[in-house]
Amino acid sequence: MQLAGRNIVLGVTGGIAAYKAAELVRLLVKEGASVQVAMTEAATNFVTPVTFQALSGKAVFTDQWDSRVANNMAHIDLSRAADALLVAPGSADFLAKLANGLADDLLTTLILARDCPLLVAPAMNRQMWDNPATRRNVASLRSDGVVILGPGCGDQACGETGPGRMLEAAEIVDEIVAHFQPKLLAGKRVLLTAGPTFEAIDPVRGITNLSSGKMGYAISRAAREAGAEVTLVSGPVCLPCPRGVTRIAVTSALQMHTAVLRRAADNDVFIAVAAVADYRPAQFIEQKIKKAQCPTPPTIELEQNPDILGEVAALPRPPLCVGFAAESEKLAEYAESKRRCKKIPLIAGNLIGDGFGGDHNTLVLFDDDGQHPLPPAPKIDLARQLVARIAALLEKRPC
Numbered sequence: 001m002q003l004a005g006r007n008i009v010l011g012v013t014g015g016i017a018a019y020k021a022a023e024l025v026r027l028l029v030k031e032g033a034s035v036q037v038a039m040t041e042a043a044t045n046f047v048t049p050v051t052f053q054a055l056s057g058k059a060v061f062t063d064q065w066d067s068r069v070a071n072n073m074a075h076i077d078l079s080r081a082a083d084a085l086l087v088a089p090g091s092a093d094f095l096a097k098l099a100n101g102l103a104d105d106l107l108t109t110l111i112l113a114r115d116c117p118l119l120v121a122p123a124m125n126r127q128m129w130d131n132p133a134t135r136r137n138v139a140s141l142r143s144d145g146v147v148i149l150g151p152g153c154g155d156q157a158c159g160e161t162g163p164g165r166m167l168e169a170a171e172i173v174d175e176i177v178a179h180f181q182p183k184l185l186a187g188k189r190v191l192l193t194a195g196p197t198f199e200a201i202d203p204v205r206g207i208t209n210l211s212s213g214k215m216g217y218a219i220s221r222a223a224r225e226a227g228a229e230v231t232l233v234s235g236p237v238c239l240p241c242p243r244g245v246t247r248i249a250v251t252s253a254l255q256m257h258t259a260v261l262r263r264a265a266d267n268d269v270f271i272a273v274a275a276v277a278d279y280r281p282a283q284f285i286e287q288k289i290k291k292a293q294c295p296t297p298p299t300i301e302l303e304q305n306p307d308i309l310g311e312v313a314a315l316p317r318p319p320l321c322v323g324f325a326a327e328s329e330k331l332a333e334y335a336e337s338k339r340r341c342k343k344i345p346l347i348a349g350n351l352i353g354d355g356f357g358g359d360h361n362t363l364v365l366f367d368d369d370g371q372h373p374l375p376p377a378p379k380i381d382l383a384r385q386l387v388a389r390i391a392a393l394l395e396k397r398p399c
């Protein structure tokens with residue numbers, strides 16, 4: 001329930017993507033938001049108000065002169081109760097009206113009268129989106145402080161392909177959730193590693209581990225929500241890249257090492273979440289090893305991989321370094337000894353079993369102030385708490 005207690009006014013304008021707004025209402029309500037829908041007249045040609053009423057549990061407003069509002073001030077009442085005003089889909093025509101401050105129906109009037117943030121998810125044909133008039137309107141909306149969500153790129157209802165599609169409902173919900181997070185890392189650059197590494201033995205076999213990458217991906221999302229510019233160096237996982245995060249895909253520990261060391265000095269924070277293989281096969285066998293050619297089981301000689309976190313922490317002007325310690329026992333002892341050995345200010349420890357592969361975890365943060373247990377919670381919640389701790393340490397850090 002990431003939007004519990006939030007009041008959102010959803011404006012729906014006339015475009016085929018209005019059908020996606022129905023799913024959007026469902027997902028917003030599922031996250032705990034209270035949703036009041038206001039539709040333009042054009043929107044009612046695509047989806048009926050009854051659909052939105054059923055999904056939001058509230059009568060839908062379409063008319064400026066709605067007699068249900070005793071003082072006839074629906075445009076004021078609706079926006080005063082809102083934490084955010086979201087328009088999805090936002091048609092090209094509607095963007096033009098907003099950019100020019102028109103107020104000739106209920107939705108444009110309540111937007112003009114608002115005293116809360118406005119987010120708009122445009123939806124239109126690619127050429128309408130590329131039209132200089134739309135570009136101008138979007139630029140002036142942005143400079144007025146309106147948050148433009150997307151648009152996405154891909155197949156369009158008209159049969160063409162390109163930019164202009166409305167973001168998917170789930171992506172819009174993520175953007176709204178992110179919007180409400182405190183911008184604790186605004187202006188900061190954060191580099192992370194996540195996932196396992198894969199150390200090849202031959203073209204089809206290798207050494208890896210069971211890291212799902214979920215914790216690292218959650219932290220990169222939380223850092224992005226907090227306003228940071230985020231680069232995620234990821235080992236092989238099957239997870240979508242969080243919106244707004246730059247992902248660099250790597251396979252082996254050596255590749256991860258190169259990708260990180262190339263960027264580390266340009267970042268304010270480095271968070272090593274990856275389960276990096278400590279060893280790799282000393283030799284890569286070019287052709288697949290055949291049983292018939294091995295009279296006895298082959299022996300694989302290993303050599304040590306570089307300690308990525310240790311090397312970043314030892315840079316002359318290191319970013320604030322954060323490590324992870326996944327242990328099967330003696331969590332505090334091992335986590336603290338890793339923190340000392342690697343000379344890092346903060347390490348997050350967890351007991352394997354508490355979170356490996358799942359969507360929940362339990363963490364204990366270890367820093368100079370002692371231990372800070374973070375009780376069991378969804379990984380994204382823990383990630384946000386970790387980000388808050390990192391922001392506090394950054395503030396205390398001498399320049």
Ligand code: CTP
Pocket residue numbers: 193253272273274275276277278305306307308309310322323324325326338
């Ligand atoms: N780490 C790293 N590079 C490595 C190994 C680990 O950056 N080659 C990082 C991990 O991302 C994590 C922390 O170091 O943040 C874990 O410390 P480490 O002592 O290397 O952990 P383990 O490899 O789990 O050590 P051990 O097997 O001894 O418990």
